[in-house]
Amino acid sequence: MNLSTELKDHLLKNGATELGYADITNFTPKDGLNIGVVFYITYPKDIIRNMKNAPTREYVDELVSLNTRLDTLGMICEEFLIDKGYHAYAQTKKRLGTDFGKFNSFELPHKTIATKAGLGWIGKSALFTTKEYGSALRLSSVLTDAPLNIGKPVLKSRCGKCTECMDACPGGAISGKEWNYTLKRNDFYDDKKCEKYALKISKENLGKPDTVCGKCIYACPHTQRYIKKS
Incomplete structure (x- = not known):
């Protein structure tokens, strides 16, 4: 069994839903760690099914x-x-902290690595999206110098003319413009509008303001197909 297969089996056994490997040579924040291992875990279907009045x-x-x-x-x-004798750095939430910077984003976001690994694309909602699960998932990643079998990058959106997430966003954060790898997030999505509405709706629904919403996750047709599967 080669290293790529062995690592994949190990992470799937420990709870990952899916994972992939990417060449991040031109993006790595850690010198010498030019390969990204990216993995995600999906939300349970029943939790997303009840998200019509999210959060x-x-x-x-x-x-x-x-x-x-x-x-x-x-x-x-x-x-x-x-x-195995390689260098590695897990981009854990604990290590990265909660200071996302000016644009509410880490230096090398997990979803950037995920598109470069070929696992999916960035939706119009600026969330990482797959055909199998929509955006009903959360990501994390590890930077390494291990020789892993990298995937074929996804370079553009597969949302097409769909505007379900844009129509479902009361905050007006989603422009409807399709993502491609040359764009920055704020070229097609307004994180400040998202944050403003999330603070309002979370206070109404949860009793205190927080930067959570989830309406776009629920609205995505790919998410809907996932939660309707038996």
């Missing part, structure tokens, strides 16, 4: 739980690669 308490609780599980997976991946 819900169950959704927020699951979001926190997924972040913890993803951090654990990141450390499992890091330790696995170090044990």
Whole structure:
């Protein structure tokens, strides 16, 4: 069994839904760590099914739980690669903190690595999206110098003319413009408008303001197909 297959089997066994490997040579924030390992865990279907009036308490609780599980997976991946004799750095939430900078984004977002690994694309909502699960998932990643079998990058959106997420966004954060790899997030999505509405609706639904909403996750047709599967 080669290293790529062995690592994939190890992470799937420990709770990852899917993962891939990407060449991040021109993007890495860590010198010498030019390969990205990216993985995600999906939200349970029943939690997303109840998100018509998002956000819900169950959704927020699951979001926190997924972040913890993803951090654990990141450390499992890091330790696995170090044990194999390579360098690795898990981009855990604990390490990256909560200061996302001016544009509410990390230096090398997990979803950037995910598109470069060929796992999916960036939706009009600025969320990472796959055909299988829509955007009902959360990501994390590990940077390494291990020789892994990289995927074929996805360079443009597969949303087409769909505007379901834009129509579902009361905050007006989604422009409807399709993503491609040359664009920055704020070229097609307004994070400040999203944040403003999220603070308002979370206070109404949850009793206190928070930067969570989830209406665009629920609205995505790919998400809807996922949650309707038996």
